[in-house]
Amino acid sequence: MSSSQSTKAAAPTGGAGETGSGRSVVDVEQAEAALVEHYPRLVRLAYLVLPPGLGRNRRVLTAHALVQRALPRGRTQTAVVPDQRGPGRGADPGYAYVRRQVLRAALEAGLPLRRRAWPKRSQLPPLLPQVWGLRLFPRSGGADELALDQRLSALSGPARAAYVLRGLERLGDDEVRRALDAAGVADADSALTEADGVEALYALLESPEFDPCSLQARPTDLMRRRQHLRAAAVAAAAALVCGALLGMPGDGWGPDGAAAPPYAKNPAAEAALDPAKLTRVAPTAWKRSPRTDFTAWPARGELSGDTALLRRALAVWARPGASVRVSATPGTAAGAPPGPAQLLFAGEVDAAHVVLLYDGLRVVRYAEPKDGTSGAALDFARVDGATAAESGAVVLGRSDGNVRYLTAPWVRSAAVRDLLRPTGSATGLRRGADGATAPFASPAVAGDCRSWNALQLRGADGATRLSTDLGELIPARLTAGRPAAPRDARAADWERTACSLAAARSHGVRSVNAWGYARQDLPDGSGRARWVCTRAETWRGGGSQALAQVVTPGAPAGAVAAKAENSPACGEREPRVLAGVLWKARTGSWYVLAAGSENVASVAVSGRDRVPGNLAALPAKQGERLQLTGRLTDGAKLNVLH
Structure with missing residues (x-):
């Protein structure tokens, strides 16, 4: 049975936020309204796409966590342009935005962990919601549901997502392809081809077997629970002691965020890390400057006075830690600043704090999430000899x-x-x-x-x-x-x-x-x-x-x-x-x-x-x-x- 032959009511489908050629803007209230209205369907979608190897209890909790984290951050409006190449379907862009976020996170949860890369948030057990002392799982279905679950578990994550979007969301193949592209799937066509190998039993996706909002509860192992509580108490005490030591002033590296610990004292290097010594050009200096290039850019941005942010940016520039993603254009040195740099910008950009610096040869961009320094990025670009035409943006x-x-x-x-x-x-x-x-x-x-x-x-x-x-x-x-x-x-x-x-x-x-x-x-x-x-x-x-x-x-x-x-x-x-x-x-x-x-x-x-x-x-x-x-x-x- 094809998706168009299903007898179930059609699900909400992606609008401009997922397939529209224009730009849709979704604010927090609009996305929240869509999430609340379609919460059971979104959680079911996440549960079906998550890797079966997680186990039913963790899949349930992770599905709820992914949906609850799908809202845009902050209170500002968020532009939703996952795909600007296809015609829009005129449906709710708020739902399209939330669905895309849920689908992307569910697919990331199935990626293998790598030794030299930090795990993504969706790859870790959810902090919230949590249920202590109980195991939760959906109600059991019949033989058909069990057989379909086994077939879906044999598919790759993108193929499983393609099957669910066809059956649960009633999307055609072109719409599925655009939704997968927006969620970061590298080869949507292969995912669709792989999904074709599973019989189109789409009506079964609506069954209680795959409903993580209608659950059964059973206790966990009571003896092991006592052992875990004792171990957790010891670990918490150790964490408090270590946190206090790392936060103390002096030679600790805590205040520098994602920067690596310093290896030796160097007066010149320390001067380059002092936010107070950053060069700040006046807003109108470019009108009198003999040079019209980056040297004439003023310091701008609402966070240009945030000393803690600037100190972290300079420290990461000088010695990026293992968790920092560093990139540089070919032929660009990625080393520490030779001396105090010039501040171009410091402010909030989308979901990040961004600092732009210039040292006479390079423009450096430091970015960190608003809620911490984990996942910070450092980008270098060579700009020596830039003219007014090449330093416009x-x-x-x-x-x-x-x-x-x-x-x-x-x-x-x-x-x-x-x-x-x-x-x-x-x-x-x-x-x-x-x-x-x-x-x-x-x-x-x-x-x-x-x-x-x-x-x-x-x-x-x-x-x-x-x-x-x-x-x-x-x-x-x-x-x-x-x-x-x-x-x-x-x-x-x-x-x-x-x-x-x-x-x-x-x-x-x-x-x-x-x-x-x-x-x-x-x-x-x-x-x-x-x-x-x-x-x-x-x-x-x-x-x-x-x-x-x-x-x-x-x-x-x-x-x-x-x-x-x-x-x-x-x-x-x-x-x-x-x-x-x-x-x-x-x-x-x-x-x-x-x-x-x-x-x-x-x-x-x-x-x-x-x-x-x-x-x-x-x-x-x-x-x-x-x-x-x-x-x-x-x-x-x-x-x-x-």
Whole structure:
């Protein structure tokens, strides 16, 4: 029986919070109302998805704990954008948000523990709710329910979730796929395929066998309970003593949060860890500064005066503990500050406390949860030699596929522009008094390329500049034009080649230039092809990347014809390029298309006569392997980009 044939009443289904193309905003009250109204269904969903190996008692308590922890933190509104690529279903976004949180936590509970990583909260026994002295489990069902439970226990966590979403939530496969993607499942299609191997007995999911809200109680082992109570009393006394020792002033490392203990005294290093010695630039200093870069950024954020937070951030920077997640862009040193740093920002961002610091060479981001330092993160990005165009924004935080920036003090307005739709108008981006933007969808984590958002900033000098998130602290500047004299890009410069930016993610990219170096009439008369070379420059100088692409009429995106790593091609040092591609015409005939920059005098394709000029379109066979070379106007040989 398919999910659409079930005779049970349809469950609440995901709305904009899970499948909508727009942005839904869910505040605490809205999510709480959905949780209370649908609490039994949400707990049943969690119970069914949790790994059966936990045992029925722990599954019951964990299911209740996951649902009760599913509310957004704090009293502020929370943007819900798990998936912005599918059409919305118009249902309750509050329920969609809570269901997504429950599903994600239940799937994380089934992940294996790793030696070198801290366990996730859902992988540990719940602190609350707890029932002392009793074992709780759902009422027993019949043989059919037992058989279904055994089949579900043999599935992986994502496949079990797919089966439950189909049967309990009455979602179609596309909706299930989007829900799994939003919950962090890497391969939703495989989960659906695995779930297909279990008979669709969806009506049984509503039975008392799987109802963790209708329970039976039995006592635990009474003798072992006494032993555990005595052991717990001894452990509590030891914990009190250790806690008092760690909290005492002096050489202890408690006040530094997630920082590792210091190994030796060093006056210079200690000065760098003193929050009182942080450089704080005045709010209007940038107007008089001879440099318009990060050195002119003022200290902003409502927590810029929180000495304890700043001390923890500096201490973790100097000596991150084992629990701190440290990341750095390629070529960026992740060591301690050489001296007192400059404070850029300290404040609350979504569910974290965030501190941004600058030491003249690097921007450093420290983030910790609002309720403690467990799970702190430390990110480094190299920014030496940054200009006004490259120091216009820094990433404050990412969540649910969105990114939020802190903009420079000279930025007059901010907007979001989809590079794939250059004729559309830019969407204004709301900013707070401290320059922090509202969140918007980031292309850095998108699984497809149906849109590519760029940050559009207008500065005090009147210039409008585009940059895009490539998964790092500093967005990559977008330019266009000849390599010797690039200009600030317009959205139209990247309309058909923006998707190629995905190849530059997490490479420490400083800027990416799009250079349209040739136009070519197609041999079947269907129009003109445009040849574009996109070159990504990194902050470290090396590791550059160049892509030659051909854009044909009607194609949704450019086709990559050639690629080069660590090559000066398409750059200021070597402003020339040659690339070719096999192309199938509308008539079914195959051709080799080749194009070089304007300084190419002739093109040679293996087995054919040399073609004068920088363009060639010659008959070819499907799958034919060809050698392509060019001759420059000065007589030098030019090989194809590689």
